Amino acid sequence: NAGVTQTPKFQVLKTGQSMTLQCAQDMNHEYMSWYRQDPGMGLRLIHYSVGAGITDQGEVPNGYNVSRSTTEDFPLRLLSAAPSQTSVYFCATRESGGANVLTFGAGSRLTVL
Amino acid sequence: SQKIEQNSEALNIQEGKTATLTCNYTNYSPAYLQWYRQDPGRGPVFLLLIRENEKEKRKERLKVTFDTTLKQSLFHITASQPADSATYLCAHSTGNTPLVFGKGTRLSVIA
Numbered sequence: 001n002a003g004v005t006q007t008p009k010f011q012v013l014k015t016g017q018s019m020t021l022q023c024a025q026d027m028n029h030e031y032m033s034w035y036r037q038d039p040g041m042g043l044r045l046i047h048y049s050v051g052a053g054i055t056d057q058g059e060v061p062n063g064y065n066v067s068r069s070t071t072e073d074f075p076l077r078l079l080s081a082a083p084s085q086t087s088v089y090f091c092a093t094r095e096s097g098g099a100n101v102l103t104f105g106a107g108s109r110l111t112v113l
Numbered sequence: 114s115q116k117i118e119q120n121s122e123a124l125n126i127q128e129g130k131t132a133t134l135t136c137n138y139t140n141y142s143p144a145y146l147q148w149y150r151q152d153p154g155r156g157p158v159f160l161l162l163i164r165e166n167e168k169e170k171r172k173e174r175l176k177v178t179f180d181t182t183l184k185q186s187l188f189h190i191t192a193s194q195p196a197d198s199a200t201y202l203c204a205h206s207t208g209n210t211p212l213v214f215g216k217g218t219r220l221s222v223i224a
Contacts, residue, residue, distance in 0.1 A: 104156030
């Protein structure tokens with residue numbers, strides 16, 4: 001099992017460009033989420049999904065778009081990148097029910113110039 | 114909204130000593146606290162979970178306590194080793210709500 005796979009690992013964008021961070025999981029977890037991690041700010045929730053076709057906003061959703069068409073994939077889209085979106089992004093999944101324990105991907109480091 | 118506070122940004126400790134990390138939360142509700150370890154350039158990895166009706170949980174050299182009166186969890190690493198050096202994150206949730214993370218404490222174990 002690969003677990004949670006994030007691509008790309010590193011990306012540099014110019015202000016105004018768009019891109020998609022990919023997250024794929026092979027654990028059949030219904031719940032998937034995106035966090036961003038910034039120095040001094042900790043992990044902050046961007047968007048999450050409790051199953052295919054269902055998404056909801058987290059603490060910092062502005063500037064990001066998500067969709068969930070399959071159980072396996074949960075892409076995060078930046079429609080018009082801004083320097084404030086320079087961060088490390090983590091995708092995390094969890095089993096349905098249980099104790100809300102998250103399994104994280106390795107992260108995607110995004111720099112917006 | 115829930116807030117999680119990890120009081121120390123960084124903690125240095127001598128090898129062999131017990132490291133104690135603190136996590137405080139602001140709201141009381143049926144809940145549990147989780148602890149994760151994060152190494153540089155990697156994603157967080159789950160370590161331990163303690164429920165609100167549990168006082169203490171152990172796993173090898175790790176021990177977590179939960180005091181609902183103080184709204185606090187303590188995370189202990191006994192007989193600490195340089196390999197324990199990492200950032201440790203506390204996270205709080207109520208039932209199925211998304212996890213809220215603290216900012217983390219960077220632990221350095223000095224040989």
